[in-house]
Amino acid sequence: MPIFRTTREIERQIDEFLDALSKGALVFRDAVAAYLAGNGTDFAQKLRILEELETRADRLSRDVESSLYSQSLIPEHRGDVLALLEHSDDIIDRAKNCLQRFDVERPVIPQQWHDHYRRLAEAVFRCVEAVVMASRRFFREAESVSDFLYQVHHYEGEADQIGLELRRQIFADPDLELGHRQHLRYFADGIDRVADMAEDVADRLAIYSLKRRL
Amino acid sequence: MGLGILFFLSSGLFLGWSLGANDAANVFGTAVGSRMVRFRTAATVCSVFVILGAVLGGAGAANTLDRLGSVNTLAGAFTVALAAALATFAMTRLGMPISTSQAIVGAIIGWNLYAGMVTGTRTLSTIVASWILCPLLAAVVAVALYIVMRQILRRGHLHLLRQDALVRWGLLLVGAFASYSLGANNIANVMGVFLPDNPFRDVTVLGVTFSGTQQLFLLGGTAIAIGVMTYSERTVRMIGSGLMRLSPEAALVIVGAQALVLFLFASERLEFWLASHGLPTFPLVPVSSTQVVIGAIVGLGLMRGGRGIQLRPLGSVGLGWVATPVVAGLVAFFLLFFVDNVFDQQVARVVHYRIDDTVLARYELEGRPAARVAAWSGREGANALRLQNELEREAALTRDEAQRLLELAELAPIVVDLGRAGLDLDRDYLGVVETRALATLAGQRYEHRWQFADALAAASPLWRLRKETPLNRSWNASVRDKLAYVERVFREQPAP
Numbered sequence: 034m035p036i037f038r039t040t041r042e043i044e045r046q047i048d049e050f051l052d053a054l055s056k057g058a059l060v061f062r063d064a065v066a067a068y069l070a071g072n073g074t075d076f077a078q079k080l081r082i083l084e085e086l087e088t089r090a091d092r093l094s095r096d097v098e099s100s101l102y103s104q105s106l107i108p109e110h111r112g113d114v115l116a117l118l119e120h121s122d123d124i125i126d127r128a129k130n131c132l133q134r135f136d137v138e139r140p141v142i143p144q145q146w147h148d149h150y151r152r153l154a155e156a157v158f159r160c161v162e163a164v165v166m167a168s169r170r171f172f173r174e175a176e177s178v179s180d181f182l183y184q185v186h187h188y189e190g191e192a193d194q195i196g197l198e199l200r201r202q203i204f205a206d207p208d209l210e211l212g213h214r215q216h217l218r219y220f221a222d223g224i225d226r227v228a229d230m231a232e233d234v235a236d237r238l239a240i241y242s243l244k245r246r247l
Numbered sequence: 248m249g250l251g252i253l254f255f256l257s258s259g260l261f262l263g264w265s266l267g268a269n270d271a272a273n274v275f276g277t278a279v280g281s282r283m284v285r286f287r288t289a290a291t292v293c294s295v296f297v298i299l300g301a302v303l304g305g306a307g308a309a310n311t312l313d314r315l316g317s318v319n320t321l322a323g324a325f326t327v328a329l330a331a332a333l334a335t336f337a338m339t340r341l342g343m344p345i346s347t348s349q350a351i352v353g354a355i356i357g358w359n360l361y362a363g364m365v366t367g368t369r370t371l372s373t374i375v376a377s378w379i380l381c382p383l384l385a386a387v388v389a390v391a392l393y394i395v396m397r398q399i400l401r402r403g404h405l406h407l408l409r410q411d412a413l414v415r416w417g418l419l420l421v422g423a424f425a426s427y428s429l430g431a432n433n434i435a436n437v438m439g440v441f442l443p444d445n446p447f448r449d450v451t452v453l454g455v456t457f458s459g460t461q462q463l464f465l466l467g468g469t470a471i472a473i474g475v476m477t478y479s480e481r482t483v484r485m486i487g488s489g490l491m492r493l494s495p496e497a498a499l500v501i502v503g504a505q506a507l508v509l510f511l512f513a514s515e516r517l518e519f520w521l522a523s524h525g526l527p528t529f530p531l532v533p534v535s536s537t538q539v540v541i542g543a544i545v546g547l548g549l550m551r552g553g554r555g556i557q558l559r560p561l562g563s564v565g566l567g568w569v570a571t572p573v574v575a576g577l578v579a580f581f582l583l584f585f586v587d588n589v590f591d592q593q594v595a596r597v598v599h600y601r602i603d604d605t606v607l608a609r610y611e612l613e614g615r616p617a618a619r620v621a622a623w624s625g626r627e628g629a630n631a632l633r634l635q636n637e638l639e640r641e642a643a644l645t646r647d648e649a650q651r652l653l654e655l656a657e658l659a660p661i662v663v664d665l666g667r668a669g670l671d672l673d674r675d676y677l678g679v680v681e682t683r684a685l686a687t688l689a690g691q692r693y694e695h696r697w698q699f700a701d702a703l704a705a706a707s708p709l710w711r712l713r714k715e716t717p718l719n720r721s722w723n724a725s726v727r728d729k730l731a732y733v734e735r736v737f738r739e740q741p742a743p
Binding site for chain 1: 281282283285401404405406407408409411412494495
């Protein structure tokens with residue numbers, strides 16, 4: 034129908050934005066795994082893909098913002114939607130920064146903690162994936178957003194647990210220099226921070242979805 | 248049509264302008280306030296559909312006002328409309344939710360009191376009952392619409408943006424419907440009092456007849472539209488954002504409830520449809536769109552548990568119910584006195600009454616207590632109000648019985664002089680059979696209006712009124728219009 038022409042385009046942009054976020058989380062997880070496996074080429078390729086996804090998400094977010102304002106759409110929820118996109122964009126931005134630091138600083142991660150880092154990245158991926166699902170529901174079915182928010186909190190908690198355990202083990206290892214310990218902690222924190230940001234978005238979604246209900 | 252008539256119509260146009268300036272806010276205030284519809288778009292849609300409603304559907308509520316009191320001179324109609332407009336203006340300045348319906352009803356009663364005419368109590372009680380019924384009905388309709396809409400939105404899983412687009416279009420469409428209903432229902436307030444002295448004649452363009460009433464209503468509708476376009480922006484924005492913060496969806500529900508309720512009280516076709524399906528009908532009376540909107544908002548508020556409902560506007564509505572008609576009635580009474588004595592304009596034509604044997608015989612035929620007023624045979628008078636009081640007091644008639652007797656006793660000499668020079672009888676409007684029936688009465692003289700109507704009814708079934716039911720309403724309205732027309736044509740002119 035012609036009356037939906039404009040909105041269909043913006044719907045497509047929002048969906049594409051969320052796709053980029055979801056794919057970004059997946060690429061982030063695989064990139065950490067590639068780094069741990071010592072596969073530099075694969076890691077570099079994943080980093081490039083994530084950079085591209087981040088750029089695309091930025092552009093889509095700006096386009097949606099411009100359309101919503103210029104056409105005075107969803108006046109009641111415009112602020113919420115724009116804040117949602119902006120903070121979701123921060124997640125992928127943070128993931129990209131984390132991978133760039135891996136690329137620049139090349140942390141030496143002892144074999145015994147590879148599994149912890151891998152599990153940490155997996156929990157982050159699931160957490161972001163859940164927040165993407167919750168965001169999709171926010172646009173179509175606000176009542177069921179809370180089902181996915183529960184998952185976000187669950188995986189963020191899991192990431193916190195893995196990160197804490199990792200830091201505990203790192204600082205309990207007498208063979209490591211203090212600088213090395215701090216370097217490893219820094220990367221554990223960097224990965225964990227992505228999940229924290231996803232949880233921030235989930236907290237906002239909880240309020241936005243309440244407002245959306247009539 | 249002379250400039251004089253235009254001058255007299257000007258007060259009605261002023262009333263229409265102020266109605267447009269105020270009531271457009273009720274239709275589109277919530278839509279503009281929720282930033283879903285731009286003011287200019289809202290004003291344009293509202294103007295177009297108000298005019299359409301007035302012209303195409305305005306007759307129903309106008310007939311009811313006519314039965315409340317028939318203001319019988321142009322100067323009287325001018326003063327009544329001016330009083331209503333001034334009362335509306337004053338109440339608006341005081342910040343009270345005004346109702347032009349209540350103002351015009353109050354002003355007509357003021358005219359009745361000044362002219363010594365009786366107020367149709369049955370019609371008045373119907374109108375007052377509808378003022379109370381209306382906000383309640385609006386609340387119920389709003390809650391029902393809200394529940395249905397919530398279910399649709401929950402099950403539809405629409406994207407937020409698509410829902411936004413639908414609500415936006417819905418607000419425009421429903422707002423257009425509400426504007427149509429407003430025009431159909433409220434045009435009677437603006438132009439109803441001018442109907443007995445309507446200066447417009449029927450015209451036929453390309454086979455479509457455009458009645459005099461429709462032309463009068465077009466003029467009134469245009470005045471409302473100008474009010475909407477020129478002066479409603481401030482009230483639209485105030486209603487939209489000041490009264491209560493509403494989501495676009497709630498705004499849609501409120502506009503929808505308003506449209507439905509106004510339509511229920513305005514549409515002759517809907518009334519006919521309901522009656523033909525054995526369903527209860529609503530009285531066709533002009534109702535207040537302000538009170539309908541407030542009723543709908545309170546209904547939604549109560550449904551949400553009553554939180555956030557402000558009692559002050561509710562108090563204002565209650566006060567408005569009483570204050571508006573009283574103020575308008577008083578203003579009308581004093582203005583009529585002023586226009587009558589200072590400007591020496593005839594604000595009311597004196598109507599004479601004579602209770603004679605034919606009147607009493609007809610009264611008895613209707614199953615009314617003629618024996619109680621047998622002693623009144625030969626009594627005359629020119630003050631209906633005084634006669635009514637005496638009949639109630641001395642003959643122990645009820646108000647309804649006394650009013651009917653006075654209706655029969657009204658003197659309106661009619662001479663069917665078909666050969667009169669300059670007689671301009673619209674045979675196309677009357678119809679062939681009706682004109683032929685009229686011709687059989689040539690040369691006859693009738694003292695009372697009902698005698699003329701009875702004679703016409705005996706001459707042809709097409710002149711016969713049917714039993715007063717909603718199904719027969721449009722037939723009877725058409726017969727009454729034609730009767731009023733031939734009465735005007737053959738009314739015996741008083742000697743100069």
